[in-house]
Structure formats: structure tokens, C-alpha cells
Amino acid sequence: MIATSIKWTRHNLFGKPFDVALSLLVIPGVLWIACSILDWALTTARWDIIVQSLRVLMIGVFPADQAWRAWTASAIMAATLGAGLGCVFSFKPHHGLVLALVPLLILIVDHGDPQNALSAAGIVAATSLGWVLTSYVPLSRKAMPAAAFTGFIVVVAVMAPPGVELWGGLLLSVLLTLVTSVLSLPIGILLAFGRQSRLSSLRIICTWYIEVMRSVPLILVVYWIWILMPVLAPQWGLADVARGMIGFTIFYSAYVAEYVRSGLQAVPRAQTEAARSLGISEFDINRSIVLPQALRVVVAPLVGNVLDIFNSAPLVFIIGLTDFLRAGQMILANPQYGDRTFEVLSFLLVTYFLVGSMITYAARKLEDHMATSAR
Amino acid sequence: MNAIVEMKSMNKFYAAHHVLKDIDLAVTRGEVMVILGASGSGKSTLIRCVNGLEMYQTGSLVVDGYDMPVEADRKLGGERELAAIRKGVGMVFQQFGLFPHKTVLDNITIAPMRVRKKSREEAEATAMKLLDRVGLKAHAHKYPGQLSGGQQQRVAIARSLAMEPHLMLFDEPTSALDPEMVGEVLDVMRELATEGMTMMVVTHEMGFAREVADRVVYIDQGSIIEIGKPDEFFENPKNDRARSFLARVLRH
Numbered sequence: 001m002i003a004t005s006i007k008w009t010r011h012n013l014f015g016k017p018f019d020v021a022l023s024l025l026v027i028p029g030v031l032w033i034a035c036s037i038l039d040w041a042l043t044t045a046r047w048d049i050i051v052q053s054l055r056v057l058m059i060g061v062f063p064a065d066q067a068w069r070a071w072t073a074s075a076i077m078a079a080t081l082g083a084g085l086g087c088v089f090s091f092k093p094h095h096g097l098v099l100a101l102v103p104l105l106i107l108i109v110d111h112g113d114p115q116n117a118l119s120a121a122g123i124v125a126a127t128s129l130g131w132v133l134t135s136y137v138p139l140s141r142k143a144m145p146a147a148a149f150t151g152f153i154v155v156v157a158v159m160a161p162p163g164v165e166l167w168g169g170l171l172l173s174v175l176l177t178l179v180t181s182v183l184s185l186p187i188g189i190l191l192a193f194g195r196q197s198r199l200s201s202l203r204i205i206c207t208w209y210i211e212v213m214r215s216v217p218l219i220l221v222v223y224w225i226w227i228l229m230p231v232l233a234p235q236w237g238l239a240d241v242a243r244g245m246i247g248f249t250i251f252y253s254a255y256v257a258e259y260v261r262s263g264l265q266a267v268p269r270a271q272t273e274a275a276r277s278l279g280i281s282e283f284d285i286n287r288s289i290v291l292p293q294a295l296r297v298v299v300a301p302l303v304g305n306v307l308d309i310f311n312s313a314p315l316v317f318i319i320g321l322t323d324f325l326r327a328g329q330m331i332l333a334n335p336q337y338g339d340r341t342f343e344v345l346s347f348l349l350v351t352y353f354l355v356g357s358m359i360t361y362a363a364r365k366l367e368d369h370m371a372t373s374a375r
Numbered sequence: 376m377n378a379i380v381e382m383k384s385m386n387k388f389y390a391a392h393h394v395l396k397d398i399d400l401a402v403t404r405g406e407v408m409v410i411l412g413a414s415g416s417g418k419s420t421l422i423r424c425v426n427g428l429e430m431y432q433t434g435s436l437v438v439d440g441y442d443m444p445v446e447a448d449r450k451l452g453g454e455r456e457l458a459a460i461r462k463g464v465g466m467v468f469q470q471f472g473l474f475p476h477k478t479v480l481d482n483i484t485i486a487p488m489r490v491r492k493k494s495r496e497e498a499e500a501t502a503m504k505l506l507d508r509v510g511l512k513a514h515a516h517k518y519p520g521q522l523s524g525g526q527q528q529r530v531a532i533a534r535s536l537a538m539e540p541h542l543m544l545f546d547e548p549t550s551a552l553d554p555e556m557v558g559e560v561l562d563v564m565r566e567l568a569t570e571g572m573t574m575m576v577v578t579h580e581m582g583f584a585r586e587v588a589d590r591v592v593y594i595d596q597g598s599i600i601e602i603g604k605p606d607e608f609f610e611n612p613k614n615d616r617a618r619s620f621l622a623r624v625l626r627h
Contacts, residue, residue, distance in 0.1 A: 274472025278486035
């Protein structure tokens with residue numbers, strides 16, 4: 001182990017004179033930066049602010065006495081996400097170990113106060129439970145779409161009573177990402193097929209929609225929909241959250257459509273011709289032959305799109321919503337905490353990084369899964 | 376006359392390019408017709424017209440009792456005849472055209488289930504019988520990518536046969552294969568021919584043409600130059616161009 005790492009170091013970092021010079025410059029520099037950050041994090045930084053405002057960061061201005069609703073909703077979403085992971089790759093003990101670190105870490109930072117740690121433990125347990133279920137009971141995978149749909153309805157039902165306008169924090173960011181990703185996929189697929197349609201009116205409308213959405217900023221679309229919805233449909237009385245989700249979905253559907261279209265074009269013409277020669281209808285050809293192969297090609301960009309949605313979620317501040325980043329700003333707006341900017345921003349950065357890495361990790365597993373199931 | 380395919384002064388253009396010129400051709404039921412010609416002569420286009428993968432512009436084409444609509448009518452929605460024709464006409468391609476995301480078994484059952492509305496049990500039973508016939512029963516649950524070219528092409532033949540076609544089209548079925556795999560595919564085709572399947576075959580396998588064909592058609596630059604019994608055609612071609620074509624392909 002040590003021998004191989006020494007060998008690796010000599011080969012890669014000290015192989016040629018230029019490498020040696022570069023390594024001598026860069027390695028101490030990196031070490032110095034790492035040490036300073038670690039030193040600050042362990043001695044100077046006062047992390048109690050994160051502990052005290054964890055609830056605000058996670059669920060925004062959602063009333064404290066109703067927080068159980070938010071935790072329940074989080075647990076349901078976690079279980080659904082876990083079950084989704086289980087369809088792609090099996091739960092292994094080391095996954096459980098990594099997940100268990102989260103409540104443990106919170107417990108340590110909280111100086112043994114179990115309140116936050118218990119909520120986190122519940123969410124982690126829900127994730128593992130869903131994950132284990134679909135990993136080892138193949139039959140349960142068939143129930144996934146129905147279960148996810150029911151789960152979503154329950155989440156909304158549980159979260160709604162205190163007022164939809166109070167949704168916020170990381171929970172809102174995740175909810176917005178989930179709803180947008182799930183809704184924009186079918187819409188994007190329809191748009192992609194529409195853009196290739198033989199009916200020129202449909203083709204022109206879809207092309208026009210995609211091109212317009214891709215040439216304007218997201219923030220403009222979201223703001224626009226927010227203003228326009230009450231004018232177009234005043235009787236619906238849609239909440240800001242719903243309008244935000246609609247804006248995001250409308251915008252990102254165009255991007256999904258372009259990814260899917262590139263996948264459709266990657267399916268060889270011979271596939272369509274072979275299917276036609278068997279007498280299969282055009283609808284069935286698109287649904288069963290072309291689309292599955294197209295989606296396989298574009299899994300990576302589509303998941304990249306999910307990451308993009310998650311990282312764009314802070315833009316909902318423009319319509320007055322409190323997402324994860326905005327919640328952090330709200331804490332800093334308190335004069336009492338004015339000197340804790342670095343602590344809060346570091347926490348936001350690390351959390352965004354962790355969630356993003358998790359999405360990327362799941363995406364890589366999904367790609368492997370797709371590759372092995374159809375060689 | 377018991378013709379399954381009947382072309383009368385059929386013409387096809389790609390824009391200004393005249394691909395098929397006044398084709399008159401009839402294929403009788405049970406006949407094996409081999410179509411020969413240099414590359415680019417229009418022989419693939421000719422058989423691709425029979426199941427409507429290519430459209431023709433003027434003349435007439437009757438397949439299995441249905442009028443194949445000309446291009447102008449296809450655009451107006453003359454698709455019902457097309458669907459009926461494709462149900463009864465199987466086709467095997469140079470590049471196999473198997474669906475890579477489906478197992479061999481699913482490749483074979485999808486059309487009978489979707490188009491002929493057969494139950495899964497019935498379709499799978501037929502599929503296993505056909506796989507047995509082409510010698511690939513053991514590979515039913517593999518994906519196409521796990522099979523050799525010759526095996527894939529035999530699966531493709533089985534897939535077409537699952538629709539119980541009245542006519543089989545072969546578009547250079549052995550051209551993409553390694554030489555040692557050509558034989559196994561030709562064997563399956565030979566067997567089909569002896570069972571009385573009507574076949575139109577575009578191929579460069581002169582030995583197969585000579586042995587199995589009832590008639591040989593020679594096409595050059597989009598026109599039929601010569602039609603005849605294989606023995607007559609190969610021994611004593613009447614046309615100069617056919618003679619020089621044979622001299623070129625039979626030299627090695």
C-alpha cells in the first residue's frame with residue numbers, strides 16, 4: 001500500500017525535472033492552504049451559529065411548532081429518493097456508514113443535545129429503509145412510480161396547513177429541484193418529438209418554444225410567470241411556490257428537449273427501418289424502440305441538468321421565496337450574527353457541494369446500470 | 376397469374392436523379408428471385424420499395440394484393456395499405472437491425488405482440504420454435520451485443536419469420552459478416568427456400584444465386600437488363616454489360 005503510493009508519487013509527481021519543480025512549488029502551497037482552513041475551522045470559527053439556525057437553514061421560516069410536518073415530509077422524500085437509488089444500485093453497509101455519519105456529526109456539534117440529531121437520524125433511516133427495500137425486494141421496484149406519486153401528494157398535504165408561502169430552506173430547494181426535474185422530463189420528451197414531427201405546425205411551435213426558452217435568462221422566465229399567472233388564471237390563486245415551480249419547469253423543459261433530441265438523433269436510422277419493416281406502428285416505434293435507446297445516451301446530460309436546476313434554485317429569491325442560500329443570508333442579516341459570514345457561507349458551500357456530489361455519484365451509478373443492462 | 380409482387384413501369388427519383396427506370400417485374404408465389412448488379416445500380420432501392428421503406432413516384436406496384444401508394448398519396452395519408460403490406464412482408468438487412476436494448480427473445484416477440492396482438496405466451500412459444508430452427512435456442516435471453524454477426528443475422532431472420540410473412544426480402548444479408556459466418560446465414564436462407572418461402576434476395580454471393588435462385592435479375596443504372604434462369608444467366612449472358620459484370624465478380 002505505502003510502497004505503491006510512493007511509487008505512484010515518484011512516477012507522477014517527480015518523474016521529470018519540470019514535474020519536480022512544479023511539485024516543490026505546488027505541494028507546499030496546497031498544504032499551507034489546507035492547514036490554514038483547517039486551523040480556522042477548528043479554532044477560530046464558532047460553529048454554534050449553524051447549530052442554532054439549523055432549523056431556519058433547513059426549512060426556512062416554517063413555524064417552529066409545526067416543524068414536525070417539515071421533518072415528516074423530508075423523511076417521506078428521503079425514503080422515495082432512497083427507493084429510487086435502490087432501483088439502480090444495491091444498498092451496501094458502507095453506504096449506511098456514510099449516511100449514519102450525518103446525525104453523528106450533528107450530535108457532536110450540538111454538544112450532545114439530541115433534538116436535531118434525532119430528526120436527522122429519522123431522515124437517514126427513511127433513506128436507508130427505502131433503499132434497502134428496492135435493493136433486495138425486486139417486486140417493490142414495480143410499485144415505485146405509484147409510491148413516488150403518492151409520496152409527493154402526502155408531502156404536499158403534510159406541508160400545506162401552516163401555509164404554502166412559509167416553505168423554505170434546503171427543503172424548498174430540494175422540493176423545487178424534484179418537481180422541476182420530474183415534470184420537465186415528460187414535457188421535454190414531448191417537445192423533442194414535436195420538433196421532429198411531420199406536422200409542420202407542431203414542429204414550428206416546438207422549435208420556437210425551445211429556441212425562445214434557451215435564449216432568455218431563467219430569472220426572467222420565473223419572474224414573468226410569477227407576474228403572469230395571476231393575470232391569466234386569477235381564479236386559481238396559485239401560491240408563489242407553485243408559480244416558481246411552473247416557471248422553472250417551463251424553462252428547463254426546453255433544455256431537456258434539446259438533450260433528448262440529441263439522443264433521438266443518435267439512434268441509427270436502421271433501427272427505425274427494421275421496426276417499420278416488421279409493421280410496428282410509428283407510435284410504438286418511437287415509444288419502445290427509439291426513446292429507450294435515446295434516453296440511454298443522454299442519462300449523463302439529463303442528470304447534469306438536475307444538478308443545474310438545484311444550483312439555480314437560489315434564483316427564486318426574485319419572487320420572494322426563501323431557499324437554502326436565502327435562508328443563510330437571512331441569518332446573516334441579523335446584526336447579532338454580523339461577524340459570522342464565513343461560518344454560514346462555508347456551511348452553505350459544503351452542503352451544496354455534498355448534495356451536488358451525491359447527485360453526480362448517483363448519476364455515475366445510473367450510467368453503469370444502463371450500460372450493463374444493454375450491452 | 377399468381378404474382379405476389381407486380382411492378383409496372385415503376386419509376387423512382389431522388390430529386391433529379393432517376394434511380395429506377397420503368398421497372399416491369401413480377402415475382403410468383405414460392406419463387407426465389409436473386410437480384411444482381413454493381414453497387415449503386417438500384418438493386419437495394421428496388422427491394423426497399425416493396426415494403427415501402429423507399430417511395431416511388433410513377434407507375435404501379437402491387438404487393439400481396441395491396442396497391443402500394445405512390446409518394447404523392449403516401450403524403451396524403453395512404454398509410455393503411457402500407458401497414459397491411461408490412462404485416463405480410465419480412466425484411467432482413469445488411470446491418471441486422473436488431474434492437475440492442477432488448478433480449479433476443481423480446482426482439483422476436485415485440486412485433487407479433489404489438490402488431491398481431493398475440494399473447495406473450497403464444498409469441499414466446501413461437502419465438503422459441505423459430506430460435507430452435509435457426510440453431511440459437513440457447514441464446515434466447517442474451518442481448519444482441521453478446522452474439523456474433525452470423526448469430527445476430529440468424530436472429531434477425533427468426534424475427535422476420537415470427538410475423539409469418541408471405542414474402543421475405545433480403546438486402547445483402549451476408550455483406551457485413553466475417554467470411555466464416557457467411558455459411559451459417561446462407562444455410563438458413565437455403566432451408567427457407569426449400570420450404571417454399573417466396574424470397575427476393577439482393578446479394579453478392581454468386582454461388583448461392585446459382586444454386587438457390589429460380590430466376591436471376593440483373594440491374595444496371597436503374598434498369599432491368601436481363602432476367603433469366605440462373606444457369607442461362609451465368610453460362611451465357613445475353614447482354615454485354617451483364618457479361619462484363621460477371622467477368623468482374625466471378626474472377627475471384
